[in-house]
Each structure stands twice: as C-alpha cells, then as structure tokens.
Amino acid sequence: MDALLTTDLPLPAFRRGKVRDVYDLGRSLLIVATDRISAFDCIMPEGIPGKGRILTQVANFWFDATRGLLPNHLEATRVEAYPEVLRPYAALLEGRSILVRKTAPLPVECVVRGYLAGSGLKEYGRAGTVCGIPLPPGLRNADRLPEPIFTPSTKAEEGHDENIDFATMAGLIGQDLALRVRDASLALYRRGCELALERGILLADTKFEFGLLEDGSLMLIDEVLTPDSSRYWLADAWKPGANPPSLDKQFLRDYLETLPHWNKQPPAPHLPPHVIQGIQERYLDLASRFGVS
Structure with missing residues (x-):
C-alpha cells in the first residue's frame, strides 16, 4: 500500500495542516486525514501507509464515546452523505475523511x-x-x-x-x-x-x-x-x-533523537523502512484495541 501524502479535490481549500487537508463547504468542512506524519514540527518525507484511516477511525470511536460529555463537530463519516461532487472520490475518501460543523x-x-x-x-x-x-x-x-x-x-x-x-x-x-x-x-x-x-x-x-x-x-x-x-x-x-x-508517535521521536546530524529543522530526514513499519505496527495495534482499522 502506498502512502497518501496529498489530496486535490474540486473544492475550495480551507487549510492544509501537518496531517489533514481541509476543504470549505460553506457551513461545513471536509477533513481528509492523509498518511503524512510529523515530529518536532517537521513533516517527514515519507508517510505511513494507512495512517490517515487509522487516525480517522480512532477519532470517530472517541467522538462517539465522549458525546455524552460534550457535543462535537462530527456531522457525517460516510461518503454517501457528502455532497454529490465528492462521490467520484469515494475510494480515496472512505474511511479517512469526515464532514464536520464549522466552528470558531x-x-x-x-x-x-x-x-x-x-x-x-x-x-x-x-x-x-x-x-x-x-x-x-x-x-x-x-x-x-x-x-x-x-x-x-x-x-x-x-x-x-x-x-x-x-x-x-x-x-x-x-x-x-x-x-x-x-x-x-x-x-x-x-x-x-x-x-x-x-x-x-x-x-x-x-x-x-x-x-x-x-x-x-x-x-x-x-x-x-x-x-x-x-x-x-x-x-x-x-x-x-x-x-x-x-x-x-514516540517510536518516531526516539528514532529521530538518535540522528546526530539533524537539528530538528526542515528538511526532515528520510525514514528507513523499519521505522515506517514500526510506526505502522504500533498504530494498527492501538486501532485494533478499539475495534477499528
């Protein structure tokens, strides 16, 4: 599986964060979790395959589990509930995107x-x-x-x-x-x-x-x-x-701390395969404990 590092949807861009690409739908926002990963405020050149879906599903578990304590901005998690213009992008969006209420x-x-x-x-x-x-x-x-x-x-x-x-x-x-x-x-x-x-x-x-x-x-x-x-x-x-x-993410931070020639400023160093795999395994382990993937 390749890592998804960026998206380009036919919607006005709202902002692009370290991990999430956010699109403006008027009163709502579409948040798409990519597979980018950051540490020490730097985005790594390589992503972690499937990470965006893991983040989205774990967050959705917690949005549901904490709804009785405080309302949250979640409006829809399935592409069929999104605007029609997004239906052709269902394969990309399913599992890694949410439609949310816009707030200040x-x-x-x-x-x-x-x-x-x-x-x-x-x-x-x-x-x-x-x-x-x-x-x-x-x-x-x-x-x-x-x-x-x-x-x-x-x-x-x-x-x-x-x-x-x-x-x-x-x-x-x-x-x-x-x-x-x-x-x-x-x-x-x-x-x-x-x-x-x-x-x-x-x-x-x-x-x-x-x-x-x-x-x-x-x-x-x-x-x-x-x-x-x-x-x-x-x-x-x-x-x-x-x-x-x-x-x-501590596994990634610990690895980066071993690099003597990186000063925690961009550009971030490339990640070797064993580090990418180690991060992925830990995220999948966590997700499995909450019954999501």
Whole structure:
C-alpha cells in the first residue's frame, strides 16, 4: 500500500495542516486525514501507509464515546452523505475523511497530563513544576501524577507551541470560557483513561481542541485521543522510572533523537523502512484495541 501524502479535490481549500487537508463547504468542512506524519514540527518525507484511516477511525470511536460529555463537530463519516461532487472520490475518501460543523476554533491547545513524560518531565527536572504547576518532589519518568493536570499551550501557526499557565489562557479567551474548557478537558481525559485501561493501555497525556458556535456553544473539534495527539503506553509493561512501550508517535521521536546530524529543522530526514513499519505496527495495534482499522 502506498502512502497518501496529498489530496486535490474540486473544492475550495480551507487549510492544509501537518496531517489533514481541509476543504470549505460553506457551513461545513471536509477533513481528509492523509498518511503524512510529523515530529518536532517537521513533516517527514515519507508517510505511513494507512495512517490517515487509522487516525480517522480512532477519532470517530472517541467522538462517539465522549458525546455524552460534550457535543462535537462530527456531522457525517460516510461518503454517501457528502455532497454529490465528492462521490467520484469515494475510494480515496472512505474511511479517512469526515464532514464536520464549522466552528470558531479557540487559539489554545488543551493538554491534560496524568503521567510525567515529555516536555513536562524536562520542566519538572529543572523546576519541580509542569507548566508552572508545582508537583511533589521525587517523581520519576512515567510516574503517575497525584491528579491529572491541565496544561494548555499556544496554538502556533508556524514553529513550536508554547506551554502557558491557566491565567495566560484566561487572558486569551476569558475566564469563564477558560474554566469551561479546563473542566471539559479533564472530564474527557478521565473518560479516555477509563476506556483505554479496559483495553490494556494507559493514556499518559493528550491534547484537545475546542471551537465555538455562533450561539457560544462549546464543541470538541479536530481529532480526539488519536496516537498522533496522545501518549499511549502498554499497561502491563508500565514501570515508573523507565520508558514504557508505546503505541503512538514516540517510536518516531526516539528514532529521530538518535540522528546526530539533524537539528530538528526542515528538511526532515528520510525514514528507513523499519521505522515506517514500526510506526505502522504500533498504530494498527492501538486501532485494533478499539475495534477499528
């Protein structure tokens, strides 16, 4: 199977992200998940065959599983429900695209962490905090936190997102909305942890995105609890103080960290076949646990 790296549909382009091509349908958007993969804000030259379908199906599982906590933007997942102009592209779109309600996206990434890892671990090692939130002393890599913490970040159009504290987020979107977003993020994370653990995996951390309708209603948008946006660990192999085996993008990050001559700036290095296969196997494993492929 070849990787799908780009799309060209007969619709107005809305935006092209690191992974998703988005098309404008007026009050709705068509989101197509390609097989592109990124790390350290760089898109890799090679894609991961089938990755876009995996992301879409896992996200759709979670949109359905969390609908009782917060409405989401999902309108249709089958090509026969799309506009007629898209029917000739059914083979390309089926399984890797969704039709969604258009919202006004909030300018923040809503990150929830239940374990110490990634950039949070680095900050904790320096200052004993994560995004300015003090944590108990003596925590190790992959330790479970006493309680999940909400650690928002900016949403950079280019370059790196930057971690911010709750007060800064409230300054950007208003105190009342910030509280709604924080509470929704924590509730969604706890639901994710519950269903993931039933499938033998730990949801270490994740990010959510939200948008507003014209009447001010809050909606869950973009992707949710996918292996691109989350850190998933095998529960039976989790051991604080060590790097747990993961079913997400960490395999790619770990490989890239071994490259002495790449400075994490474009152009990204080519991926050898064993890395592409390793990523694909982990994503397929995760998808199978949620009954999707």
